[in-house]
Amino acid sequence: MNIYRKRLIFLLATILFIVSCSVMLYFGYKTFYIEETNNNAADNYRYHFALIAEETENAYWRLIEDGAKKAAREKEIYLEYVAPKKADNDQLLVLFDRMIAAKVDGIIIQGIEGNRFVDLVHKAIERNIPVITIDTDVKSSERKAYVGTDNYYAGQLAAQTIIQHTQGEQRVGIVMGRLDAINQKERLAGFKEEIKNAPRIEIADIKESQITKIGAAQAAYEIYKQHPSITALVGMSALDGIGIVQGMQEVAPEKELYITSFDILPETVEYIKQGNIDATISQYPKQMGRTSIDTLITLQNKDLLKNEKFIDTSIITKGNLEKLSGDWK
The missing domain is CATH 3.40.50.2300 (Response regulator)
Incomplete structure (x- = not known):
């Protein structure tokens, strides 16, 4: 094999490697939504929390994020919002594991039925990362609290x-x-x-x-x-x-x-x-977000005696729309 042929094979192999990496990164981006993280910015806050939502652009989860981020800013918390592009329990659990590996100070996540979720909560607790379930509870897990609707x-x-x-x-x-x-x-x-x-x-x-x-x-x-x-x-x-x-x-x-x-x-x-x-x-998703941040802050120092924090729920009709607070806007 002459030197020119070797160089051609090496060049083709390099191109194939670059293309493979690009495809992998592209589909990773399409599968998950992860905010760009500025590690230096995170270091300047009291704590680094992660909110793992059911799916990226769901309006309900964006309201939870809005409430949580407002509370986080007020309390000097760095909050990272991550989610699958579309609702998918397997992908959500991958993100959960990734946030545990990132050693965040606390995790807010929708509860998912099954042993894998329970095992990941245990893994987080073993690493001194408190976990809060939001919107959906899994009482069989070691989650520290539930925030959301009854x-x-x-x-x-x-x-x-x-x-x-x-x-x-x-x-x-x-x-x-x-x-x-x-x-x-x-x-x-x-x-x-x-x-x-x-x-x-x-x-x-x-x-x-x-x-x-x-x-x-x-x-x-x-x-x-x-x-x-x-x-x-x-x-x-x-x-x-x-x-x-x-x-x-x-x-x-x-x-x-x-x-x-x-x-x-x-x-x-x-x-x-x-x-x-x-x-x-x-339901009041912004209030859920705010309460979850306050609860995680408390859990940095102590466990809660009352670990179910139910957010108010009521029937709204055309006749009582005026009862709505600004929380839903």
């Missing part, structure tokens, strides 16, 4: 909206963000428990939206197609109510339905004002 109670409230504001037999279609999500299952359990004393109300069907508006619209359409006699629809996660309205406006705009949603995103509030959504179960 999801079972929230499900009961969703049932109450139909019990209190309808008459006669009601056939209810339910749209859940993810069928395997702990918080969604707790809400469904609360809903089922509450309607036990209201035999005129029955669940016709349950579909999954994959926490997208399009998915919720498709789920609502499928429920209506299979059960055209439904009288009510309930969306169990933040984007479900919005998607339900948009889907039903397309396929059955004249169909009268009682629609209950979750959360008080601006679009949800606008639909309530217009009469398209009859009620929503309010």
Whole structure:
């Protein structure tokens, strides 16, 4: 083999290596959202916390981030916001492990069912990194605290909206963000428990939206197609109510339905004002973010006697919209 051929092979191998690295970095970026971290800036703060969200651009999680970042700035905390690009438990757990390896001072994360999550919480605690679950709890883990809604109670409230504001037999279609999500299952359990004393109300069907508006619209359409006699629809996660309205406006705009949603995103509030959504179960994500930061600061020095910090939850309708604080904006 002459020297020119050797050089050509070496050049091609180098090009292949560079291309492979570029592809790996590109798909890593597409899979996860990780804020650019300025290590020097982080060193100038009291503590470095990580908020691991369900997915990057989910409006609900951005409100949690907003509240947490405001509290972090006030308390001289460096807060890093990380999330999968799209909701994916496996990817979220990879990020969890990565934040533990980064030796942050505390982690705020949505709880995930399964041994892997429990093991990672244990790993963090072994390294003296307190972990808070937010929005969804995993009581079987060693998490130091839970901050968020009492999801079972929230499900009961969703049932109450139909019990209190309808008459006669009601056939209810339910749209859940993810069928395997702990918080969604707790809400469904609360809903089922509450309607036990209201035999005129029955669940016709349950579909999954994959926490997208399009998915919720498709789920609502499928429920209506299979059960055209439904009288009510309930969306169990933040984007479900919005998607339900948009889907039903397309396929059955004249169909009268009682629609209950979750959360008080601006679009949800606008639909309530217009009469398209009859009620929503309010959560206060900014307050969750603020409370989680305060709780992690406390946990730097001591454990909590009361480790469940429930954020207020209530029924919001067109008649009491004025009760909303600026927290949802």
